[in-house]
Amino acid sequence: MIDLRSDTVTRPTPGMRRAMADAEVGDDVFGEDPTVRALEEETTAALGRQAALYVPSGHMSNQLAVFVSAGTGDEVWAHERSHVVANEQGALSVLSRVLPRTFGGESGAPDQELLEDWARGADDVHRARPRLVCLENTFTGRVVPIAEQRRVADFAHAHGMRLHLDGARLWNAAVALGITPERAAEGADTVSVCFSKGLGAPVGSALVGDADSIARARRARKMLGGGMRQAGIIAAGALYALRHNVGRLAADHARAERLAAGLAGLPGLDATARTNMVLVTTEPGAAERRVAEFRDAGVAAFAPGPDLVRMVVHLGIDDADVDEAVLRIGKAVRAAG
DSSP states (O other): OOEEEEEEEEOHHHHHHHHHTTTOOOTTTTOOOOHHHHHHHHHHHHHHEEEEEEEHHHHHHHHHHHHOOOOTTTTTETTTTTTTHHHHHHHHHSOOHHHHHHOOOOSOOOOHHHHHHTTTTTTTTTSSOEEEEEESBBBBTTTOOOHHHHHHHHHHHHTOOEEEEETTTTTHHHHHHHHHHHHHHTSSSEEEEEESSSOOOOOOOOEOOOOHHHHHHHHHHHHHOOSSSSSSHHHHHHHHHHHHSSSTHHHHHHHHHHHHHHHSTTTTTTEEEEEEEEEEOOSTOHHHHHHHHHTTTEOEEEEEEEOOOEOOOOTOOHHHHHHHHHHHHHHHHHHHH
């Protein structure tokens, strides 16, 4: 099976496994795990911030960012399809007791008119207080331009709000733009970065920000049951990924382009590459059927919508896999008529 469902399905490479087996460990809740500390320090430096916190998942990282940036009854603005709103079981409202206010659109960033409209009457005692804007980069594989990110950040700060950047694939965004991760995180007060997607580590994300925010997030992580003991064993995989796998993301992007080009001419399909993702538009309502056909042919994909199939290129996919996936999908489409 050629598994293109997500870049979360990667397996540790031999070098990563050796790093994990040889990791120096300690009790991380006591701050004594040297491998976790090294990962947090290198992530802090890469993002140009003051501190970082290693956590089990991007879900936890996002929720910790909300927890330290907004309080009970505050408004949090985010895209209606963002991970923090659509894929975290309503945790915004359950854990931080905030009021999500969602915007739409394909760019991933709210337009200026909407921001200005939502900011009007913020001091009215009848409404929730706006406290946080959440952006996501990349957004369904699309890189949000840094100028757009900066625009939203400047607006948020001018209106007494903070900006959280869900950078689960920030490494992909930085490589696609040809800039540093620090530049890709510009304007954000807190940033979530993932080690287990494009970078291929088995476990973990980090929340990065100012020292006070991360200190409060560390306490909140423990409250949520995220305190880990000899976590250096898994942090070593993330550290290896950070040191070795950022540069290779360009190859994933090139293979996504190759995959999209191979699928583009097939009847009933329209394929577009965005960083390491290929988004395939199908006939109306046909996405699940197409996914089943592809799986029967030996290619696993994912249908995030009724007319949309997503395929993600990752560490475990090479050029031969891409060519074979195109061949198998082509046969499946033609056989289905």
